Amino acid sequence: xxxxxxxxxxxxxxxxxxxxxxxxxxxxxxxxxxxxxxxxxxxxxxxxxxxxxxxxxxxxxxxxxxxxxxxxxxxxxxxxxxxxxxxxxxxxxxxxxxxxxxxxxxxxxxxxxxxxxxxxxxxxxxxxxxxxxxxxxxxxxxxxxxxxxxxxxxxxxxxxxxxxxxxxxxxxxxxxxxxxxxxxxxxxxxxxxxxxxxxxxxxxxxxxxxxxxxxxxxxxxxxxxxxxxxxxxxxxxxxxxxxxxxxxxxxxxxxxxxxxxxxxxxxxxxxxxxxxxxxxxxxxxxxxxxxxxxxxxxxxxxxxxxxxxxxxxxxxxxxxxxxxxxxxxxxxxxxxxxxxxxxxxxxxxxxxxxxxxxxxxxxxxxxxxxxxxxxxxxxxxxxxxxxxxxxxxxxxxxxxxxxxxxxxxxxxxxxxxxxxxxxxxxxxxxxxxxxxxxxxxxxxxxxxxxxxxxxxxxxxxxxxxxxxxxxxxxxxxxxxxxxxxxxxxxxxxxxxxxxxxxxxxxxxxxxxxxxxxxxxxxxxxxxxxxxxxxxxxxxxxxxxxxxxxxxxxxxxxxxxxxxxxxxxxxxxxxxxxxxxxxxxxxxxxxxxxxxxxxxxxxxxxxxxxxxxxxxxxxxxxxxxxxxxxxxxxxxxxxxxxxxxxxxxxxxxxxxxxxxxxxxxxxxxxxxxxxxxxxxxxxxxxxxxxxxxxxxxxxxxxxxxxxxxxxxxxxxxxxxxxxxxxxxxxxxxxxxxxxxxxxxxxxxxxxxxxxxxxxxxxxxxxxxxxxxxxxxxxxxxxxxxxxxxxxxxxxxxxxxxxxxxxxxxxxxxxxxxxxxxxxxxxxxxxxxxxx
Amino acid sequence: xxxxxxxxxxxxxxxxxxxxxxxxxxxxxxxxxxxxxxxxxxxxxxxxxxxxxxxxxxxxxxxxxxxxxxxxxxxxxxxxxxxxxxxxxxxxxxxxxxxxxxxxxxx
Numbered sequence: 028x029x030x031x032x033x034x035x036x037x038x039x040x041x042x043x044x045x046x047x048x049x050x051x052x053x054x055x056x057x058x059x060x061x062x063x064x065x066x067x068x069x070x071x072x073x074x075x076x077x078x079x080x081x082x083x084x085x086x087x088x089x090x091x092x093x094x095x096x097x098x099x100x101x102x103x104x105x106x107x108x109x110x111x112x113x114x115x116x117x118x119x120x121x122x123x124x125x126x127x128x129x130x131x132x133x134x135x136x137x138x139x140x141x142x143x144x145x146x147x148x149x150x151x152x153x154x155x156x157x158x159x160x161x162x163x164x165x166x167x168x169x170x171x172x173x174x175x176x177x178x179x180x181x182x183x184x185x186x187x188x189x190x191x192x193x194x195x196x197x198x199x200x201x202x203x204x205x206x207x208x209x210x211x212x213x214x215x216x217x218x219x220x221x222x223x224x225x226x227x228x229x230x231x232x233x234x235x236x237x238x239x240x241x242x243x244x245x246x247x248x249x250x251x252x253x254x255x256x257x258x259x260x261x262x263x264x265x266x267x268x269x270x271x272x273x274x275x276x277x278x279x280x281x282x283x284x285x286x287x288x289x290x291x292x293x294x295x296x297x298x299x300x301x302x303x304x305x306x307x308x309x310x311x312x313x314x315x316x317x318x319x320x321x322x323x324x325x326x327x328x329x330x331x332x333x334x335x336x337x338x339x340x341x342x343x344x345x346x347x348x349x350x351x352x353x354x355x356x357x358x359x360x361x362x363x364x365x366x367x368x369x370x371x372x373x374x375x376x377x378x379x380x381x382x383x384x385x386x387x388x389x390x391x392x393x394x395x396x397x398x399x400x401x402x403x404x405x406x407x408x409x410x411x412x413x414x415x416x417x418x419x420x421x422x423x424x425x426x427x428x429x430x431x432x433x434x435x436x437x438x439x440x441x442x443x444x445x446x447x448x449x450x451x452x453x454x455x456x457x458x459x460x461x462x463x464x465x466x467x468x469x470x471x472x473x474x475x476x477x478x479x480x481x482x483x484x485x486x487x488x489x490x491x492x493x494x495x496x497x498x499x500x501x502x503x504x505x506x507x508x509x510x511x512x513x514x515x516x517x518x519x520x521x522x523x524x525x526x527x528x529x530x531x532x533x534x535x536x537x538x539x540x541x542x543x544x545x546x547x548x549x550x551x552x553x554x555x556x557x558x559x560x561x562x563x564x565x566x567x568x569x570x571x572x573x574x575x576x577x578x579x580x581x582x583x584x585x586x587x588x589x590x591x592x593x594x595x596x597x598x599x600x601x602x603x604x605x606x607x608x609x610x611x612x613x614x615x616x617x618x619x620x621x622x623x624x625x626x627x628x629x630x631x632x633x634x635x636x637x638x639x640x641x642x643x644x645x646x647x648x649x650x651x652x653x654x655x656x657x658x659x660x661x662x663x664x665x666x667x668x669x670x671x672x673x674x675x676x677x678x679x680x681x682x683x684x685x686x687x688x689x690x691x692x693x694x695x696x697x698x699x700x701x702x703x704x705x706x707x708x709x710x711x712x713x714x715x716x717x718x719x720x721x722x723x724x725x726x727x728x729x730x731x732x733x734x735x736x737x738x739x740x741x742x743x744x745x746x747x748x749x750x751x752x753x754x755x756x757x758x759x760x761x762x763x764x765x766x767x768x769x770x771x772x773x774x775x776x777x778x779x780x781x782x783x784x785x786x787x788x789x790x791x792x793x794x795x796x797x798x799x800x801x802x803x804x805x806x807x808x809x810x811x812x813x814x815x816x817x818x819x820x821x822x823x824x825x826x827x828x829x830x831x832x833x834x835x836x837x838x839x840x841x842x843x844x845x846x847x848x849x850x851x852x853x854x855x856x857x858x859x860x861x
Numbered sequence: 862x863x864x865x866x867x868x869x870x871x872x873x874x875x876x877x878x879x880x881x882x883x884x885x886x887x888x889x890x891x892x893x894x895x896x897x898x899x900x901x902x903x904x905x906x907x908x909x910x911x912x913x914x915x916x917x918x919x920x921x922x923x924x925x926x927x928x929x930x931x932x933x934x935x936x937x938x939x940x941x942x943x944x945x946x947x948x949x950x951x952x953x954x955x956x957x958x959x960x961x962x963x964x965x966x967x968x
Contacts, residue, residue: 224870224938224939316945317945319873323874323946324950327874327878328877331957343891344964345960345961345964346891346892348960349884349958349960353957356956596870597870597939709892709896710892710896859896859898
């Protein structure tokens, strides 16, 4: 291991282990470069589809009383345009960019859970395919991209359209959740040794906060979708005001996700800007610390704005004032970043190139979008322009300015990294001008049509309202912009096909992703660097050859294993070796099974869906069983004279943190369910219900059962410490089965859940507890299998630590769920007479 | 950064977590107070007490951060940004919930 080998020999050895194979083997790829690239390319294909839909919308609105499409098709067009752009383009693109770049920028060989990224990609691809395929059959979702009830309820949308949205988007969101866990854990644990948090490039900070926001922001939407699908499929009335539900609850759950979503999209774009601008300004970023504070502030404040989408639904003025104030405040941390970028340009020696064109485009478009955002934060103005084209103009200025322009800057910046070729650039400049002129022509006009009173989502409009000329200009602008995007696509293909071989690090950047060959090798770095300065000020020409020569950490292949390094999350001190799983078809198999489960639910073949769900769980157990380490490895040499243990033999390694962050997302979903329960009790019409839930003494049995879980899981850990965990794990499994049975009995005690929201929310709370008892049972059996195969020992105890986390979480949420259902009759008794 | 314990990462988020807590508490009390038709003085009193408690907690947190910053020569990165985030959260709490002082409660 200490013998020096030539860089070529090292490359061949690493490629043998890390490569993704050829032909059909590519389907088993789990490598971050491959998966990141797949996310990006697929997102761009969906962008093209969303763009065509936008053109159809503009064709329809170009003239008054157009006969191009009717209202049914038009409803599908605008719903699918929003849905595709938000869920199938923007979010997956940022995930793909993060997956592709983060290990390379942070000095790691891969992400923490490569198979999870691959599974996420298949969920995204299959879910997106289901949603888009629905258009071909004329049954695409048609209730608007935010699917407001009661329009999207079974009464008013009886077909399959809304089910496709609810199930398809939830399916796609699996990829968002897996990506968020992947990104948070990878940033915190898998950096190059020496890269303390204050040495991390801002790109890492931005993606870290974004991923945290995804963990907390997506669960309310996932819960809302599940509840609405339960209402549509089984008649549980969460949003039906005639049975104690409330359509406004859907709006709360949707916008609890929907507004942070804007910042989830903006922050990665800002990450791109904070990376590119210093390179072209030829000086480090101004205000690194101020930007970190601003990102944290944005991450929180963006969760206090959601009601500004609901200013007209009749919420008390004082509450509106809170949301209005937060909506205005959020402009401050955004401005901190904008002034930091401007100051960096002002204090540097800016040089021009294509990425900078898009940076300037961003400044102009995004600032206008931000200012109209502040206007919309003012409640009386908001009332005036609610649901008009002014809002459409604002959201496009923010999202295109705040996401598409920076991403195009990033695309031109990193394309030489992706392809190893330099840009041709003949098409780039006219493409930019077509896009920026076309964009402003399209959307600036919408401010005016909006102020003139033109509502959004109408398929036609009468003449003589003063809207015709402006709409025609909008449509002309839209087609000019589309031509610009087509030119960008052609430009990319030209570069890929005809571009000259690029020199390494063509922009003279100082971040680690350029200290590796381009296009990147599967293993990213031949050896890993030790970071002694801020990682956006690296001397790339000096570092690259030493890494290629294997003079950093892990400049070798050991036992045909894929290895990268784990560090202390704050100080970047070298902590352990992370042993990664090899390429595998399992993520694809799990993805196909999940797709089958979704299709089963979509076509209401529930026995088939349940069977597929069990098969998905079995495939996850298989993930855990293969690649398990069955002996203690002890401290391992990692190069540069250091020896550290593998991740399986330390506390607080990546799998444990992944469980913690998954449970954080899960807790948000549970908190949203509790919020929904109490919201309906407090606000919804048709309360109190005619009958209330009486769980009887079985509720106490369930509470005692949770105490048993709490004790038994600790006993299993103690038993593992002396090398004999099997008997304790068996007892834990038996306790889980008993708890599941008790919760089943409690569920059966809820009478006629479709009759009232009180009964439906009680059912949902107990179902949540029962599902978690089942998860605990599955995890226990999986751990038991691993204990039998020797994959667990007193040193290798990470599975048991994760098991304890899940049991404790299930106990806490289970106690809250059962106690709340027990208390609901008392709370109902307190309600004032309606 | 070796002198900074890992838990100090939480200081970066503690201030805005309190802001979020204030948001939940005040929004919740406003909703409950209006649904149960609490007298205005009672609801405003509860709202302002909650706001004062959160501001006091944020003030204490900011003071602790300041002390940590002063405890050795040059403040470590997390101490610097932790203090900045806490002060920002204090200002945000004051501005977001100041309407509790004057606006009508349930209209």
